[in-house]
Amino acid sequence: xxxxxxxxxxxxxxxxxxxxxxxxxxxxxxxxxxxxxxxxxxxxxxxxxxxxxxxxxxxxxxxxxxxxxxxxxxxxxxxxxxxxxxxxxxxxxxxxxxxxxxxxxxxxxxxxxxxxxxxxxxxxxxxxxxxxxxxxxxxxxxxxxxxxxxxxxxxxxxxxxxxxxxxxxxxxxxxxxxxxxxxxxxxxxxxxxxxxxxxxxxxxxxxxxxxxxxxxxxxxxxxxxxxxxxxxxxxxxxxxxxxxxxxxxxxxxxxxxxxxxxxxxxxxxxxxxxxxxxxxxxxxxxxxxxxxxxxxxxxxxxxxxxxxxxxxxxxxxxxxxxxxxxxxxxxxxxxxxxxxxxxxxxxxxxxxxxxxxxxxxxxxxxxxxxx
Ligand SMILES: *Cc1c(COP(=O)(O)O)cnc(C)c1O
Numbered sequence: 515x516x517x518x519x520x521x522x523x524x525x526x527x528x529x530x531x532x533x534x535x536x537x538x539x540x541x542x543x544x545x546x547x548x549x550x551x552x553x554x555x556x557x558x559x560x561x562x563x564x565x566x567x568x569x570x571x572x573x574x575x576x577x578x579x580x581x582x583x584x585x586x587x588x589x590x591x592x593x594x595x596x597x598x599x600x601x602x603x604x605x606x607x608x609x610x611x612x613x614x615x616x617x618x619x620x621x622x623x624x625x626x627x628x629x630x631x632x633x634x635x636x637x638x639x640x641x642x643x644x645x646x647x648x649x650x651x652x653x654x655x656x657x658x659x660x661x662x663x664x665x666x667x668x669x670x671x672x673x674x675x676x677x678x679x680x681x682x683x684x685x686x687x688x689x690x691x692x693x694x695x696x697x698x699x700x701x702x703x704x705x706x707x708x709x710x711x712x713x714x715x716x717x718x719x720x721x722x723x724x725x726x727x728x729x730x731x732x733x734x735x736x737x738x739x740x741x742x743x744x745x746x747x748x749x750x751x752x753x754x755x756x757x758x759x760x761x762x763x764x765x766x767x768x769x770x771x772x773x774x775x776x777x778x779x780x781x782x783x784x785x786x787x788x789x790x791x792x793x794x795x796x797x798x799x800x801x802x803x804x805x806x807x808x809x810x811x812x813x814x815x816x817x818x819x820x821x822x823x824x825x826x827x828x829x830x831x832x833x834x835x836x837x838x839x840x841x842x843x844x845x846x847x848x849x850x851x852x853x854x855x856x857x858x859x860x861x862x863x864x865x866x867x868x869x870x871x872x873x874x875x876x877x878x879x880x881x882x883x884x885x
Contacts, residue, residue: 519822520873524866525697525704526761528753536749545745548725552748556703559755564676565683566710568717571748572724575672575694575707577741579605581723582668582690582709583640584736585716590637593665595625596834596845597853598644602670603833606642614638615834615844618853622785623647623799626852627655633844634659640666645674645684646829647785647797648700653679653687660688668692671710675701676762678792685710695751700765700796701758703751706743761867765795768869772798775878781807782881797828798865800881801856811859814881823864823877830857 540546553571561569572578583592583605592606596615606613616633619626623646630641641660643651651669660667667688671677675693677684685691695706709720722729727738743751776782781803787793802811809817811827818825832853834845847854863877 517822517876519824520864520869520877521824521866522826522862522864523698524868526700526702526754526757526867528750528757532753533750536753537746540745540749543745547742547744549742550745550748552745552752553743556743556748556752556755559752560708563755564685564710565678566685568711568713570709570711570717570720570724571743572707572709572741573743574705574741575692575696575699576601576605577724577739578692578707578709579642579668579670580608581720581739581741582692583609583611583642585711585719585723586640586666586668586689588640588666588668590639591635592640592642593625593630593633593638594642595644595646595853596832596850597623597646597829597856598670598833599672599829600833600836601672602642602644603839607838612637613839613842613844615839615842615850615853617850618646618856619652620852620856622649622651622788623856624649624651625656627652627659630656630659634663634665638663638665640668642668642670644670644672645677647799648673648675648677648794649785649788650674650677650679650684650791651687653684657688672696672699672707673796674794675699675796676758676792676794680790681792686712690716700762700794701751701754703743703747703754706747706751762794764867764869765865766793768865768874769793769795769798771874772800772863772878775882776800779807779882781805795865798863799828799860800863801859802861803859811861815861818861818877818880821876821880823880825861825863827857827860828862830860832857 669691671691672694695703723738724741727736804810
């Protein structure tokens with residue numbers, strides 16, 4: 515008997531009847547893209563919701579990474595983490611730069627600030643860390659290193675929508691932060707993303723870069739890209755913003771149930787909430803210690819899969835293991851022992867706002883075992 519599948523994620527969809535009037539407004543206006551009314555309203559609404567003065571919408575979460583490096587005129591080498599989605603390193607490559615991988619911290623999965631300094635060379639001009647699973651990086655330590663060596667810092671905050679530390683948005687750290695609003699993320703515009711910066715001048719530059727470099731009707735000031743968000747997705751995002759708090763609260767309840775049930779299972783480690791951090795529960799990774807648990811990560815992963823429970827091995831393989839990058843000196847697994855261990859032991863359990871009690875129980879039963 516095929517049981518119903520439990521997917522790792524499920525998109526946050528606003529109620530259709532609430533969306534219809536938004537669509538009607540777009541149809542009436544006949545303005546469907548290029549900095550329309552919903553685009554402006556969504557930028558304003560996100561600026562307020564996230565507590566960031568300067569935010570530019572993008573058509574996905576990869577192009578703001580690429581554009582940030584371009585806007586900051588980053589050259590040479592960029593220090594980054596192998597424990598992320600592959601887009602982080604791709605963005606470095608697309609700027610003709612060399613990624614330099616640094617190992618991560620086992621508790622958070624984020625780049626290990628203790629190991630950054632040794633990777634800095636005369637060619638290093640920037641650091642691109644990721645707030646993995648929404649866990650805030652050690653931004654103070656990273657900024658201190660950046661200040662000491664004159665480096666730019668661009669945070670890939672694709673997982674960190676709404677995350678705050680001591681009540682302040684994590685997105686105000688570094689020189690810039692990027693967001694992804696892809697369908698799999700906590701907050702979505704279907705496809706979409708954003709770039710957060712810290713001045714009106716920089717926002718203007720970014721807005722030019724995402725619109726082919728146009729600075730006016732007849733002036734092009736840079737080889738920009740096309741990364742404009744259209745009105746339909748901006749409207750979808752504006753409406754979803756009304757529902758995202760509820761979705762995060764639902765995710766939090768899922769996380770609490772998982773944690774409570776898994777805390778005494780030998781060989782299963784969960785990530786804990788960090789004091790003074792408002793988490794968004796974007797993922798629920800567990801790490802399997804095969805010796806203690808009696809089953810390897812892959813054995814558990816496939817056992818879950820057979821039962822229709824579709825976890826994901828985020829982030830396996832490491833970015834540094836993919837063929838475009840594995841020949842880099844810094845990609846050597848011996849230099850990245852922690853990242854390799856996490857990648858070899860992680861499973862992200864189903865985590866979304868719509869998970870039902872029975873589904874959570876089914877997932878837990880498979881991991882805890884019957885007694
Ligand atoms: C999702 C994601 C991206 C890319 O975002 P897209 O919107 O899919 O282009 C970049 N970095 C990380 C860490 C992500 O998880």
